[in-house]
Amino acid sequence: MSSASIRIDALYKDFTTHGSGSTWRALENVNLRVAPGEFVTILGPSGCGKSTLLNALSGLDADYQGRVAIERNGVLDEKARVAYLFQEPRLLQWLTVRRNVEFALDAVGFPKSEWADRADKWINLVGLKGFADFYPLQLSGGMQQRAAIARAFAIEPEVLLMDEPFSALDELTARRMRQELLSLWEADRRTVLFVTHNSLEAVYLSDRILIMKKGPGSHVCDEVVLAHLQRPRIYEDPAQVESQKDVLQRLIRHVS
Template sequence: MAGAAVNPKIALDGVTKSFDLGRDRLVALDDVSLEIADNEFVTVVGPSGCGKSTLLNILAGLEEPTAGRALVDGVPVSGPGPDRGVIFQQYALFPWLTVRGNVEFGLKIAGVPREERRARAEHFIDVVGLTYFADVLPKALSGGMRQRCAIARAYAVNPAILLMDEPFGALDALTRVKLQDQLLSAWDQERRTVLFITHDVDEAVYLADRVIVMASRPGRIYDAVEVDLPHPRTEEVRLSAEFTALRNRVWNSVYHQDNDRALPARD
């Protein structure tokens, strides 16, 4: 099993997912096994169609595996739950609510008292650097600011796990780099177990403790790369020879896959 951990926070055990396409059957994931430790930041990268988003949706409880199990704290995932916050590429903010209103929304649904939810919302709005914009509607925010609001909203309900599906994919390159730093700053402060899906190799290496490389047709784990770069991650780290070496290894694993290569051994 790739990345075996003691008492893993997340475990995928032989997960297979297939879809019926009329007369054909598409196997999106084939016998995927993976363990992620508590507070570990894991990125998943791979070619188009390798099942990255399907894997995340199974962990989120939005889809069921055809075979195998997804577990959180040893308990099989049976649907969405407050222990898992999900952030997609689309911001999904309520346009009629301010930044503060959006961040408070999940807390209000959960019945958190007004003063407590206001304090928690203001804390996480500050963590993502939006204090000045707390009373602004989403239409007045840039794309990057909207995504920061979505991250604050996810953090505010105190999930143990953040599942992020290409959250910066629609942003320009400069904004994307800034949001990567903002996300890592929030993670350094608040610590969560993070599974982050991306198609960007540089982003995958810069953010992660470990990069999982997927192979497609059918989706399966092709490589697992430990990222031993120091924290906090900075521009100096991004420009270092160590980063370049890791980035090149992941790039080669993604774009020069050997279809006959053996998969990493399972425990």
């Protein structure tokens, strides 16, 4: 199990529109924790600030107020390995699937002698056996997203940040990918902060759901703990269907 945890205290983020100079408060006093090995999902409507939050947490955006941290035993750990998976695969188009994974392995310092084995292992695990030497544009959108997942897991991240990674896929492919994500996650329980606008997906995946309301001044306004749902999860399980209804109702209440 990952020993890294996520902690966000009093996060504020303002966007200033150049030209007009007007300010949009995207995030206002966001506070959250993700325990080591926990799968937490942020659920909220489009535009509520989910990507803004992950950008701050990942370090892509350093222009915010408040504190975001990956911690180990309650102490800031700046060296913790974090993988960030986006809604689009964001593969390097001029490199094959294998080279895309190896590029990430190189970037985090794995020795070259291990690249081929590690890349093959994860390419096979995400179901792309036989496609390692294909270029991204030779693959379907779903296959490209699998390659991006292989790249994310291959670096053995302690923390996974996932921004609506399945929302561009058709529902059947998305279901298969969620199932595969959970089996990869259950093998070694990395700490996951997942983001979605889909309440069904949130209930299927998570230990805990944090609901964000629409901005301006968006923040976590509700929490649903799903510890009572057994894994592996089944969409039709009555307890899970009950939770889906509950979460959807809360979401509607906070959005309207």
